[in-house]
Amino acid sequence: MKPKAPSAARAGLSRPDKKTPKRAFGQAHDAARKESNASKEATSRACASALLAATLLRRRPFDEAWAHALNDREGCLVRLSPRDRAFARLLAMTVLRRLIEIDVALEPWLARPPAQPLRNILRLGAAQLLFLGTPAHAAVAETVALAGASPKARGLVNAVLRNLARARSSGETSGLGLAETAKINTPRWLMSSWVKAYGEVKARLVAEANLTEAPLDLTVKGGPAEQRFWAERLGGAVLPNGSLRLTASGPIERLAGFDTGAWWVQDAAAAMPARLFANVEGLHIVDLCAAPGGKTAQLAAMGARVTAVEKNQDRLERMATNLKRLGLEATLVQADAAAWRPKELMDGVLLDAPCTATGTIRRHPDILHSKTPKDVAAAARLQDRLLGAAWRFLKPNGLLIYATCSLQPEENEQRIDALAAARAPLRRVPIRAEEIGAPEAAITPLGDLRTLPCFWRERGGMDGFYACRLRRF
Numbered sequence: 001m002k003p004k005a006p007s008a009a010r011a012g013l014s015r016p017d018k019k020t021p022k023r024a025f026g027q028a029h030d031a032a033r034k035e036s037n038a039s040k041e042a043t044s045r046a047c048a049s050a051l052l053a054a055t056l057l058r059r060r061p062f063d064e065a066w067a068h069a070l071n072d073r074e075g076c077l078v079r080l081s082p083r084d085r086a087f088a089r090l091l092a093m094t095v096l097r098r099l100i101e102i103d104v105a106l107e108p109w110l111a112r113p114p115a116q117p118l119r120n121i122l123r124l125g126a127a128q129l130l131f132l133g134t135p136a137h138a139a140v141a142e143t144v145a146l147a148g149a150s151p152k153a154r155g156l157v158n159a160v161l162r163n164l165a166r167a168r169s170s171g172e173t174s175g176l177g178l179a180e181t182a183k184i185n186t187p188r189w190l191m192s193s194w195v196k197a198y199g200e201v202k203a204r205l206v207a208e209a210n211l212t213e214a215p216l217d218l219t220v221k222g223g224p225a226e227q228r229f230w231a232e233r234l235g236g237a238v239l240p241n242g243s244l245r246l247t248a249s250g251p252i253e254r255l256a257g258f259d260t261g262a263w264w265v266q267d268a269a270a271a272m273p274a275r276l277f278a279n280v281e282g283l284h285i286v287d288l289c290a291a292p293g294g295k296t297a298q299l300a301a302m303g304a305r306v307t308a309v310e311k312n313q314d315r316l317e318r319m320a321t322n323l324k325r326l327g328l329e330a331t332l333v334q335a336d337a338a339a340w341r342p343k344e345l346m347d348g349v350l351l352d353a354p355c356t357a358t359g360t361i362r363r364h365p366d367i368l369h370s371k372t373p374k375d376v377a378a379a380a381r382l383q384d385r386l387l388g389a390a391w392r393f394l395k396p397n398g399l400l401i402y403a404t405c406s407l408q409p410e411e412n413e414q415r416i417d418a419l420a421a422a423r424a425p426l427r428r429v430p431i432r433a434e435e436i437g438a439p440e441a442a443i444t445p446l447g448d449l450r451t452l453p454c455f456w457r458e459r460g461g462m463d464g465f466y467a468c469r470l471r472r473f
């Protein structure tokens with residue numbers, strides 16, 4: 001097969017499939033089931049293919065697809081060992097993280113992009129060859145097995161992957177540099193929004209940080225002594241904000257301290273907004289949009305009386321389970337936070353608003369392909385509605401903390417500007433880095449918190465979080 005010239009210029013246009021053919025998902029699932037009789041590795045590859053179909057074709061968030069596959073007794077994930085599950089996850093996540101780069105690498109060997117599920121199968125093969133160090137013969141053979149019984153499909157996968165493997169090993173196609181790789185894998189609209197908000201250099205560093213999976217951070221119940229204890233016990237390091245960063249990996253439930261509720265999973269940056277209340281002992285705080293409950297747990301552990309409002313019943317139930325494991329208490333309310341009314345005015349309101357989550361791409365690379373500027377605008381409308389309700393729940397002098405894990409200014413400082421323009425009786429209380437152990441660079445000129453995934457780079461980065469602290473007058 002003669003290679004076509006790769007068209008990097010077209011890379012930015014190469015989007016995941018817009019159509020959502022349910023049949024393709026079904027086929028991938030069938031393939032996954034058939035694979036259960038084959039080798040274990042082939043089964044994890046079939047699961048990865050089913051996960052990609054759910055995410056890229058049915059537009060389901062990856063975490064949701066993963067949870068569904070885990071709970072589906074007929075599904076492929078339940079039959080895998082923890083090690084093979086981890087491989088399936090790594091494979092699917094690598095494709096999502098490097099999707100555009102993979103499509104560019106495959107392009108010279110294809111007359112046109114093949115139909116699904118073949119396209120995703122080729123992407124999985126390419127991810128193994130290009131990024132996961134799988135020996136070429138194994139990557140090709142196992143990926144051909146995924147293509148089913150059709151000789152045509154098997155022939156195509158075999159030819160394309162062999163060509164790609166040969167070109168890569170002979171240096172015909174050399175890998176891109178880090179900056180170019182980061183840029184090519186970031187949709188154009190997103191990259192330009194970051195350049196506009198943070199400048200060229202920071203935007204590039206954010207995109208580079210998104211190429212790497214995020215480390216596992218825990219929030220420990222208790223103070224510095226407990227943090228040191230669990231750092232030693234679990235083999236991790238205490239970060240400047242008190243979060244614990246682990247080097248070990250594996251199922252969370254198997255880690256010491258899980259059963260006894262000594263800690264919960266929470267990125268270091270996500271742990272910062274709740275600490276902006278400072279001393280909450282005995283205060284009544286409402287946590288709006290509260291599930292899965294990381295911030296409610298922090299507030300309850302700090303001695304606050306917490307009312308947690310969450311719209312999604314399933315997520316609220318998961319939150320109740322989490323709090324029970326942690327031995328922490330909060331009053332849980334299922335309601336739309338914009339329509340809910342408290343029985344009394346609050347000492348504090350935490351609004352960790354639903355958002356496009358573009359600060360968490362390291363953990364959720366599917367966001368690169370699922371979110372568009374329209375989602376940013378829709379999130380901003382919802383955030384205005386929630387903010388418009390939230391400040392009215394406060395006593396005079398009470399504090400409102402507004403937070404999101406989005407990097408888009410439209411969902412952050414621009415929402416605070418809109419609140420000021422609507423003459424809400426609120427005054428910014430500037431945040432100081434040392435209050436919450438944040439990097440100095442994370443404090444904006446107005447005194448808001450703005451973390452970026454490239455901060456604490458040498459330690460493994462952090463999620464992109466925004467927080468603003470306002471006092472009611």
Ligand SMILES: C[S@@+](CC[C@H](N)C(=O)[O-])C[C@H]1O[C@@H](n2cnc3c(N)ncnc32)[C@H](O)[C@@H]1O
Pocket residue numbers: 288289290291292293294295296309310311312315335336337338352353354355
């Ligand atoms: C960013 S997550 C919150 C994370 C949470 N604060 C934590 O720290 O674990 C946003 C949550 O808002 C919920 N949500 C979305 N719209 C809502 C609404 N109108 N009222 C209440 N909750 C809402 C979502 O279901 C989701 O659980």
